[in-house]
Amino acid sequence: MPKVEEVSQSLRKVSDQLEGIYRDSPHIQRHITGLEGEIARATEALKFVQTELNKAIMEDQSAQARQDQMIARGRFAGRLSEFLESIAPRSADDSGAIQIAELRDLIAGIRSRLNNDETESRLETILSFISDKMTEYSKLLNLEHSGSSLRLDLKKLTVVANTVDGPIPLNRMGSGENWVGYHVLSHLALHWWLRKRERPVPGFLIFDQPTQAYYPPDSTEGGLDQIEKDDDRTAVQALFRLMSFACSEITPDFQLIVLDHAHLKDDWFGSAIIQEWRGQNALVPYSWPDK
Structure with a gap:
């Protein structure tokens, strides 16, 4: 040339x-x-x-x-x-x-x-940077295809794991635990990039009861001892540890709000609790409907 x-x-x-x-x-x-x-x-x-x-x-x-x-x-x-x-x-x-x-x-x-x-x-x-971060986060969770090369499929708006046997979309990754885990890490990876590039997107993310599937319906306290399976208790801990780790990376001006039943005994978890609504101490007081 x-x-x-x-x-x-x-x-x-x-x-x-x-x-x-x-x-x-x-x-x-x-x-x-x-x-x-x-x-x-x-x-x-x-x-x-x-x-x-x-x-x-x-x-x-x-x-x-x-x-x-x-x-x-x-x-x-x-x-x-x-x-x-x-x-x-x-x-x-x-x-x-x-x-x-x-x-x-x-x-x-x-x-x-x-x-x-x-x-x-x-x-x-x-997308390459976001995919690398998704793959990194997945190694902190014990999910199906965890550690495989992950990517976002923009045409189908889903997560795909690139494996030696070919691409595997999220709907073929098994249990609800996988779906929740991959949704959480994908949103965290997206916000990591948005804050890194100072994009004009609100710097907060809300997760509503991501561990609901692990607890029995009649659970009241949210402690890990209320979860029957050891693997499920480990998965709940890993999920919150990922959120904590991601928040330390996604700076500045990022807030992660988690509304969840879980209550871990770890100090780092306790320091992150803003308000605890259980029993009679509810977000919407029980006396309000009567008034």
Whole structure:
């Protein structure tokens, strides 16, 4: 692929030749022939750029490298477009007019493709960071496919685990424990990115009874001793530890509100309790309906 400086030198050379064309009409055909040659070479260079762009999209390269390449190609297309604007033929009958028009159309198409690819590349980069954080959080929970490469499927709006046996969507990941766990870690990963980039999204998240499935219906105190299975008690502890760890990462100005039945005996859990509503001490006092 020719360097930008080499292309610039070629364009300046063509510009100098064109000045001679308009001054010396008896030799205009010879200069037009030279111009056609330069246009043909520039067209081949643009086709090469197009080929390289398609290859870059297909190859699994880093997002930054692809972005740098697209910026360089955009500059090349811009400079070539400026050159074409400066050498407009005197009449529509000039032999180079048709080729120049075709070249302009080609440049316009490439510019449109570059803009679309840049948007897609940025989105892929963002999703890659969020997917890495989701995978990291999943290692703190004992879930099905925990530790596998996780990602968000924007078309189906679901979580997908990439495994050696192929992609597995959330609805095929088994129990409700998996669904709750993956929903929690996905929301935390999204807010981690939003706060990291200071995006204009409210910096709070509310979870309503994420551990409800683990407790019997008649449970009153929320202690782990009210959960029958050892695995379920471990899962409840792990879920709250993940929330605590994520809150320490998602800074600044982030608040996680959890409305839940659970009551762990750990000091870090107790320090996070703002208000405890149990028995007669209810969020909506029992006396209110009577009044």
